Amino acid sequence: MQIIMMGAPGAGKGTQAAKIATKYEIPQISTGDMFRSAVAEGTELGKQAKEYMSAGKLVPDEVTIGIVRERLAKSDCEKGFILDGFPRTVEQADALGKILSDLGKEISAVINIDVPLSDLIERGVGRRICKSCGATYHIKFNAPVKENVCDACGGELYQRADDTAETMTKRLSVYEASTRPLIDYYKNAGVYVEIDGRQSISAVTEALNKVLLSVEG
Ligand code: ADP
Numbered sequence: 001m002q003i004i005m006m007g008a009p010g011a012g013k014g015t016q017a018a019k020i021a022t023k024y025e026i027p028q029i030s031t032g033d034m035f036r037s038a039v040a041e042g043t044e045l046g047k048q049a050k051e052y053m054s055a056g057k058l059v060p061d062e063v064t065i066g067i068v069r070e071r072l073a074k075s076d077c078e079k080g081f082i083l084d085g086f087p088r089t090v091e092q093a094d095a096l097g098k099i100l101s102d103l104g105k106e107i108s109a110v111i112n113i114d115v116p117l118s119d120l121i122e123r124g125v126g127r128r129i130c131k132s133c134g135a136t137y138h139i140k141f142n143a144p145v146k147e148n149v150c151d152a153c154g155g156e157l158y159q160r161a162d163d164t165a166e167t168m169t170k171r172l173s174v175y176e177a178s179t180r181p182l183i184d185y186y187k188n189a190g191v192y193v194e195i196d197g198r199q200s201i202s203a204v205t206e207a208l209n210k211v212l213l214s215v216e217g
Pocket residue numbers: 007008009010011012013014015016123124126127128136137138139141142197198199200201202204
């Protein structure tokens with residue numbers, strides 16, 4: 001099963017992709033997470049990505065496509081994967097099509113979590129991530145039992161440097177200009193499904209599970 005999770009920054013892609021990855025035992029491939037790890041490790045990729053990320057811009061296509069090509073060739077992707085945050089431009093979508101055809105695979109579904117722009121800044125600014133296991137929380141919509149402590153592993157929670165109102169605003173305008181056109185791109189390819197992302201996290205999960213049942217069957 002090859003799933004693409006689409007949606008604006010803060011729509012809930014990562015939250016839902018993590019659940020699908022666990023349920024179907026397939027890797028969650030988040031380009032944002034890959035870049036954040038590279039920045040934390042201070043690698044060459046991290047140095048390249050950092051300035052774009054902190055400005056709320058997209059990392060250049062050739063860099064991003066290169067890391068996804070390498071990742072999808074790994075053996076844990078053989079029985080499927082869920083892409084979270086890639087593709088984000090038409091050029092990336094074209095490249096993904098080529099990578100998949102080289103691997104003899106097809107896209108099973110592109111699932112767009114649709115959330116009005118007016119809700120997204122609050123989602124982004126309230127997001128908190130566990131330093132140890134990467135679990136995602138929200139100070140209002142998905143708060144941990146104990147403030148700043150991960151329910152799953154007891155790790156400390158942090159706020160991403162790009163989750164400020166200012167950078168979220170920039171990221172949302174980049175989304176409108178570069179990523180929203182992919183909705184029509186995948187509608188035309190006949191693999192597009194939309195889910196109402198204004199619902200609670202568990203209601204979105206339920207809707208997603210229904211979609212995936214039909215994809216599987
Ligand atoms: P994305 O990966 O699309 O940027 P995340 O999954 O990290 O988004 O979610 C962004 C923030 O919104 C997180 O703090 C998350 O806990 C919260 N969130 C996710 N889904 C919902 C939802 N359906 N309702 C309310 N808050 C949500």
